[in-house]
Amino acid sequence: MADAAWKARFRQRVVTAVDCFLAADQVLELADPVLRAQVGVVAAAAALDPAATAAIERRRLRLSLDSLGRVMQSLDSAVVYMQGGRILARVGGDIDHRQHQVAVEPEPVVQDVIARLKTACTVAMDAYEVFDSCCGHLSTAIALLDATGILNAGVLVEQENQIVAPALTYAIGRHRPGSAGPGLRRPPDAYPLGPSSIASVSRM
Secondary structure (H helix, E strand, C coil): CHHHHHHHHHHHHHHHHHHHHHHHHHHHHHHHHHHCCCCHHHHHHHHHHHHHHHHHHHHHHHHHHHHHHHHHHHHHHHHHHHHHHHHHHCCCHHHHHHCCCCCCCCHHHHHHHHHHHHHHHHHHHHHHHHHHHHHHHHHHHHHHHHHCCCCCCCHHHHHHHHHHHHHHHHHHHHHCCCCCCCCCCCHHHHHHHHHHHHHHCCCC
């Protein structure tokens, strides 16, 4: 009974972590047009109509910040569930083992999922850090647009966009292996933790 109980909790954590990854991907997919940095556009447009350009770019930047915030929240939740799953798999359902901190040797199917959890945790934390850095640059760009009396603000905003663009490509590529950037769908099992992981734990 104890064995079945911890395995049920383990399965639930894996399933929830997969859901978190997929939720993050859905946000990135929907936000694709917003996240594309307007490299080469902002400064030129600002020269023609500074006020209108600033308003449009400010809205895009804020939408980008909101989208990345939701992605980071999903990745953060995924890490929590994955780490919880790894702990459960190590100690199993034996209270005595937990008290003495003696590791339980997991069965092969569990070992496979543990390996996936470890890889997926690394990927999620790496992507999270880059997305967080991107948010810092986007916030700087918004501050530049909100400030008054800054010469060449459009150029400075564009520079922030140019920093964010390759960073987003890298982070999304880490989150979705093989992806060259936003908007490119990949099979669900391109994720370090995907539906096949759910299939594996279902056999426990």
